[in-house]
Amino acid sequence: MEQQGRELAQEIKVIVFQLGSEEYGVEVHQVLSIERMQKITRVPRTPAFVKGVINLRGVVTPVIDLRARFGLPEVEYTEDTRIVVVSVNDMEVGLIVDAANDVIDVPVNRIDPPPAVVGGVKADYLRGVAKLDDRLLVLLNLDRVLNAQEVAQLSAMSW
Template identity: 70%
Template sequence: MLERKDIVEEIKVIVFSLVDEEYGVEVAQVRSIEKMQNITRVPRTPDFVIGVINLRGVVTPVIDLKTRFSLGQADYTESTRIIIVAVEDMEVGLIVDAANDVIDIPINSIEQPPAVVGGIKASYLRGVAKLDGRLLVMLNLDKVLSNEEIQAMSAMER
């Protein structure tokens, strides 16, 4: 019989790639994963805000995570995906190179992030998970956008 201390808490995570790194975001925050589609530009937005898409009748702002994290120019391929996530009370699309997997991660395998990981500020990060010889950078979606940016994107939905 398992004792309470033997039970390891896990979180379910969507694994995606940007450049040559793997990142994760909790499944609970993901609404859907979409193929690239036509994005309508919106004037006077930050450079990482690519525009908006009409997703099943809902206007959804889309940001490019490579641009947001200063990881270089985005090249869209057949494997490029838009991960629709819930941030605060709105949905936002995140353009990623590929959405690779859904995995369970033991919470005790997630360590605090160093001050900067691959050029990404630690405030964007929840931590780094060590899994069978690979590192998975866990994003803190609530910090990827500032409150002002969330308010500006919320106005795009209307």
């Protein structure tokens, strides 16, 4: 019983979304909401992966394209495209993903450290890889993905 209890406690709830054929996950407590694609106001002189800002119930929220952030080829937005709004280090940022439709529990003991590169994404941005029954879930390290200082530097450099 005790053994089982501990194992249960060591599960994390993860929101799953797609980029191309890969499935990625962020912990549910970091996710504020999932929004449909909407009109984004472009912010000039920011890195290319910063798509701009949206009005999220009165709060102006920056939005980045996760494909562009990871250096993956960008695609046209479709009906399935979603903006996953996350909160990390007091920053609220929307992540544009191909689709988001699942919440699953991932046992911590199934998470392995990430290989150097997964589907073209550098290990730096990853927290680990979870092997579940028939799927492979890549867990993101949002602290690294959303680095305000890096954005500021890139903004200054690109002009």
